[in-house]
Amino acid sequence: MTREEKKKKIKADITRNAIALFKEKGFDQVTVEEIALRSDIAKGTFFNYFSKKEHVLLHMADSYLPLMGQIFGRHRTGPVRARIECILSDLLDLYLQYADLLRITLVESIRASLAAGDEETNISRLRSAFSAFLEDAQTAGEIRTRANADDCAALLVGLLFQTLILYSSRLDAPEMRRMLVRQLDLAWEGIADATVEKNL
Amino acid sequence: MTREEKKKKIKADITRNAIALFKEKGFDQVTVEEIALRSDIAKGTFFNYFSKKEHVLLHMADSYLPLMGQIFGRHRTGPVRARIECILSDLLDLYLQYADLLRITLVESIRASLAAGDEETNISRLRSAFSAFLEDAQTAGEIRTRANADDCAALLVGLLFQTLILYSSRLDAPEMRRMLVRQLDLAWEGIADATVEKNL
DNA sequence: AGTCATAAATGACCAAGGTCATTTTTTAGT
DNA sequence: ACTAAAAAATGACCTTGGTCATTTATGACT
Structure with missing residues (x-):
């Protein structure tokens, strides 16, 4: 898997997990840390892919x-x-x-x-x-x-x-x-x- | 000045000061503490009048x-x-x-x-x-x-x-x-x- | 394989919005 | 004027979004 493909995959993973959580608990009730945890990345990494929490949407x-x-x-x-x-x-x-x-x-x-x-x-x-x-x-x-x-x-x-x-x-x-x-x-x-x- | 009038006045004060600051520096660059300071109230008091910073708008x-x-x-x-x-x-x-x-x-x-x-x-x-x-x-x-x-x-x-x-x-x-x-x-x-x- | 440069991951840290138990002020009733 | 109850003010505190210096992984070139 090339570097670009990997990035795409991780971004898609984050999005999928985040949306699932948003649907479960509502946008405000989900923390970035939670999203990161479920996506097997560190919180800081989330912000390498999305500059704001809202950008996932x-x-x-x-x-x-x-x-x-x-x-x-x-x-x-x-x-x-x-x-x-x-x-x-x-x-x-x-x-x-x-x-x-x-x-x-x-x-x-x-x-x-x-x-x-x-x-x-x-x-x-x-x-x-x-x-x-x-x-x-x-x-x-x-x-x-x-x-x-x-x-x-x-x-x-x-x-x-x-x-x-x-x-x-x-x-x-x-x-x-x-x-x-x-x-x-x-x-x-x-x-x-x-x-x-x-x-x- | 009755209690209601006083509340109205303070709310108007907060709004005026907040808007002035927003125009000066932009919404995100203004903190609630700053608004409170300029309105001669404590930060907590701000939230007695507006439940969110955005509600001033x-x-x-x-x-x-x-x-x-x-x-x-x-x-x-x-x-x-x-x-x-x-x-x-x-x-x-x-x-x-x-x-x-x-x-x-x-x-x-x-x-x-x-x-x-x-x-x-x-x-x-x-x-x-x-x-x-x-x-x-x-x-x-x-x-x-x-x-x-x-x-x-x-x-x-x-x-x-x-x-x-x-x-x-x-x-x-x-x-x-x-x-x-x-x-x-x-x-x-x-x-x-x-x-x-x-x-x- | 070894070296280097670049990209990416990380988590300690910070700032600021928002909460809440406590204190202070105001009002009403006596 | 005194007192009790309701309203309002307060600021210490917590949470969390977002930053950044540092560490780790990756890939290119020899």
Whole structure:
């Protein structure tokens, strides 16, 4: 095993053990020493792999990337609007599966994005995934041609986040899904009253 | 001075001193002991008023509430769409004025909203403010009647946050304003291609 | 195999957030 | 004014995230 491979493996080990502990006891109740112990390393070594305890969460989110790709790939047929609804719904389900953990992960992802320069972040990758999806849809003519796919993507991520922010304390899955659909409807049809719009 | 008033005063003092220090040196570079010292209280006393260091930020955000009300009250004439644009732009300016501090405040507000049950949060108040504004606009007939004002408000807050998240590392004010306008245009007119929509 | 340079692991140590038993202050009732 | 009870202040103490000088492992080159 080469040096690089070994590092990858240890980082993956730490992440796996840390996440398992977080799921068991909650993020704040797990100490770095505990993670290190279970990963057969010293506490100091942990910080050779992650500069902050929270960064484990970001790395975990990275490892969910393929799953995200899968969600976007899963819905390929039918009208774009319906497919977006399915994608949003699947992302919501994913979130709800480990809401306690992903809640903090979401916060950390936002923090990272707010601090990051031009580097990629979890959130920018989510936007990109939507953007790529929408560009395809745009060539199919189901989306306003004047609209920019990146902007549409940002709008969709924004409404997803608002839904999570508003409801994730209650974790009322059906209500969250309804809100998601209503928000998507709004974003899709527009806020403006069409009759008034036409008169301008 | 009654007991309640005294507590209010001390809490306000702590907040003022803490924020001043945060602006001087940055949140992480300020210790609770330092805040306590400057506020003429003991370190332990600080935690009688704020259970976490971060909670000072939330309380500061609360105190900005009147200013927020002012922003919403300032734009009362002209078409709704243009007024929303002005409000969003003003909120952006407010954010940019102390971006370093408000960045962490935003993160903490999101964290609080994700954890909060049904209590009010900074973010829920922002949504409510938009919602009230939009309800007025709705009676004026400039907004889809089928649309719910709360949903529109959530969509607007969502697009504001996405703009902050995407650009606040670079702090490119003009670019942020442009993105805000593009997002609002999308939300206003809808993502869907109108010609396709009609055919459905 | 032996030597050296570089990468990685380590754990003693430090700083600072947060807790809590104890002390001090305030209020209310007599 | 005196007393008892409730509220608030305090700072010693603990925990834990994070640092860093030192030690140990690794791999390249002769």
